[in-house]
Amino acid sequence: MTRRLGDTPRGGPVQSFFLPRGTARRPAIARAEGIYLWDETGRRYLDGSSGPVVSNLGHGNRRVLDAMQAQAARATFAYPGLFESEANVALADLVCELAGPGLDRAFFVSGGSEATEAAIKLARQHAVAIGQPERITVIAREPSYHGGTLGALAVTGDARAHDMFGPLMRAMPRVPAPLTYRVPSGHTVESHAKACAEALEAEFARQGPHTVLAVIMEPVGGLSSGASVAPAAYHEAVRQICDRHGALLIYDEVMSGAGRTGRFLAADHWPRGRPDLVTLAKGLAAGYTPFGAVLAPDRVVDAVASAGGFNHGHTYFTNPLSCAVAHAVVRETVDRDLIGNAARMGARLCERLQAIAASSRIVGDVRGLGLLMAVELVADKATKRPLPLELVAPARLCALALDQGLALYARRTSGGAYGDWVMVTPPLIIDAVGVDELAAGLEAAVAAFERELGASGVLP
Numbered sequence: 001m002t003r004r005l006g007d008t009p010r011g012g013p014v015q016s017f018f019l020p021r022g023t024a025r026r027p028a029i030a031r032a033e034g035i036y037l038w039d040e041t042g043r044r045y046l047d048g049s050s051g052p053v054v055s056n057l058g059h060g061n062r063r064v065l066d067a068m069q070a071q072a073a074r075a076t077f078a079y080p081g082l083f084e085s086e087a088n089v090a091l092a093d094l095v096c097e098l099a100g101p102g103l104d105r106a107f108f109v110s111g112g113s114e115a116t117e118a119a120i121k122l123a124r125q126h127a128v129a130i131g132q133p134e135r136i137t138v139i140a141r142e143p144s145y146h147g148g149t150l151g152a153l154a155v156t157g158d159a160r161a162h163d164m165f166g167p168l169m170r171a172m173p174r175v176p177a178p179l180t181y182r183v184p185s186g187h188t189v190e191s192h193a194k195a196c197a198e199a200l201e202a203e204f205a206r207q208g209p210h211t212v213l214a215v216i217m218e219p220v221g222g223l224s225s226g227a228s229v230a231p232a233a234y235h236e237a238v239r240q241i242c243d244r245h246g247a248l249l250i251y252d253e254v255m256s257g258a259g260r261t262g263r264f265l266a267a268d269h270w271p272r273g274r275p276d277l278v279t280l281a282k283g284l285a286a287g288y289t290p291f292g293a294v295l296a297p298d299r300v301v302d303a304v305a306s307a308g309g310f311n312h313g314h315t316y317f318t319n320p321l322s323c324a325v326a327h328a329v330v331r332e333t334v335d336r337d338l339i340g341n342a343a344r345m346g347a348r349l350c351e352r353l354q355a356i357a358a359s360s361r362i363v364g365d366v367r368g369l370g371l372l373m374a375v376e377l378v379a380d381k382a383t384k385r386p387l388p389l390e391l392v393a394p395a396r397l398c399a400l401a402l403d404q405g406l407a408l409y410a411r412r413t414s415g416g417a418y419g420d421w422v423m424v425t426p427p428l429i430i431d432a433v434g435v436d437e438l439a440a441g442l443e444a445a446v447a448a449f450e451r452e453l454g455a456s457g458v459l460p
């Protein structure tokens, strides 16, 4: 008999918190290696989205496991308020070298939401330190995702989240993100992006430019926009607007950073849009430990340090064990040229996804950069009409993909108001054979979904 959530009187799986009572229970993970996961029944799944775009190195990487053990034998924890650690220094040196000039310092935390919080608080303390305490507003974009904690949600562009949690926080102003598939009528991708940059400028004026602390954005969209990639001119325009008004530009690279788009930072694709602060998480430690980072220029950190130091931290910030693990992850990423592999395999994956779209009735768009890709699902490719919202199409496609032995990631933004998509973001270690296997699994899942939609009359 299928086990269902709520069938144990106490305890039970964490899914009982976030899935409706009575939902069939998820397969239990038994082991994972390379790009595959196995459940307790011995079924194998290709990790087609690296979990929630985390497992850049795949699973069971020997070098990382050895580094983990070696550091654990040395010291698992030493409070940074009292001790330096070599693991911290080695990682900061390496990450800042890869990030390049202007991102000279690194502050390590335990995940993406913490990184968002730390970046905003650093920006605020910097403004105060340089004599601009009136800067109190972060302009964000809609749709966007910057984390689940209340400070990060305050800059997240998701109307549903704001309906529920808005009363608990000071929601920050949001301007449209330049989506590329559903551009308003009469616009091209470029003219829409230009209009979005103008909306940002107008928001500065509305707020009073001297009150704006920062702009926060995902340089390549994550889950919230399905890997949307804005034109270069937009990145440059945002940089210029921030410069004109003395606001910091924060790139949230929690999903796009650490090599996923074929560069160490997605920011590296647009040198003239260079951010002031960058957040990283997910691929930075690739799921081997909970981890994140804020990268910042000397001038910001020096100003804050001169004014008494960064007044922020969590118990586990910069813990030696996580730093050593992340160091091994980043070294492995560089030494095996996995960033180059992300670019090469990303091109192959893009071709395969476009072929699926060409022969499918419901794949309306394929987009992304490197191995940060997504496919958007529609009921009608000519009109881009979405599938009926109540079908929760991304979740259904993920379930059908799982039946094919392919694990994919999707979660709705703003209740699907901007469309529905599924992330296709395999580990950066994937090779051509893996990409083709992933594409075959996705094609079969899409075909199964089309048959279902045909049988229920949703597709003619």
Ligand SMILES: Cc1ncc(COP(=O)(O)O)c(C=O)c1O
Binding pocket: 052, 111, 112, 113, 114, 116, 145, 146, 147, 148, 218, 222, 223, 252, 253, 254, 255, 281, 282
């Ligand atoms: C772009 C972006 N920022 C921030 C976060 C929050 O990271 P975490 O879930 O590690 O707190 C996420 C998580 O999905 C993300 O995709």
